[in-house]
Amino acid sequence: MLFRRSRSLALPEILDGCRHQKPAAQKQLFEAYYSFGVNICLRYADSREEAEEMFDDGFLRVLNKIAYYDPEQPFDAWFRTVMVHSAIDHYRRYKVKQVFTDIDELYDVGESDNLLDRLAADEILAVVQQLPPAYRTVFSLYVVDGYSHPEIAQMLGIHEGTSRSNLAKARQKLQELLMTWTSNNAVNRRNYV
Known part of the structure; x- marks a missing residue:
């Protein structure tokens, strides 16, 4: 916490x-x-x-x-x-003009190799903040705050499929950012393994 x-x-x-x-x-x-x-x-x-x-x-x-x-x-x-x-x-x-990705553009996101288990909370937050605002918002509402896609869609004024798509894109982008971030900061960070 x-x-x-x-x-x-x-x-x-x-x-x-x-x-x-x-x-x-x-x-x-x-x-x-x-x-x-x-x-x-x-x-x-x-x-x-x-x-x-x-x-x-x-x-x-x-x-x-x-x-x-x-x-x-x-x-x-x-x-x-x-x-x-x-x-x-x-x-x-x-941020009204932020771009949300529609469900038609959704693609499969692979599983992480438990990078999150090796990072401190402040390091994860730093990486999450690098997500595009639309992805970060849906990711935070769904993963962190536990809202459902229908609730998120209503709150943000988007379609439920758009919420799902943005979550998938956020997860994929987060994986990419985490891989880059951990490789760039390997020398300066603690050994979590």
């Missing part, structure tokens, strides 16, 4: 303060969830700066929608969902 919060965080009190729009509570929530939120947004962003912008938008949405949070449910899951939706909204707003 890329993110760990202190177990001593008094989350119920902080959330109550946020519901009452107390700046101190909002600041505590921001500081406690900044890394978590930015790491979620990094999966959808071209750069750390763009991820931070997505996080800022998402955090404002969290503060504006905190009254809708059900305290009986895990806050982390609700927060993560808000961040993913914020990243998707950012994508729609700024």
Whole structure:
């Protein structure tokens, strides 16, 4: 996991303060969830700066929608969902003209030789960020966040077959990038074998 919060965080009190729009509570929530939120947004962003912008938008949405949070449910899951939706909204707003590959152009993708097992999470994230935005978005929504192709198609305004095709293309491109990345960084990285 890329993110760990202190177990001593008094989350119920902080959330109550946020519901009452107390700046101190909002600041505590921001500081406690900044890394978590930015790491979620990094999966959808071209750069750390763009991820931070997505996080800022998402955090404002969290503060504006905190009254809708059900305290009986895990806050982390609700927060993560808000961040993913914020990243998707950012994508729609700024990357509308991205090219999605239709299902007719789909081709078979072979299995990986477990490159992912030998890389650290930050190294994988660095490679995923090199995917074209359309591929990266579908890959992150499906593989990381667990959305189905019909859900992804609805969120992005594309056909379900296009979502499937982009996932296959993302996996193939990711394999190529991982092979190149690992061969280029073999000298500088740790030995994971």
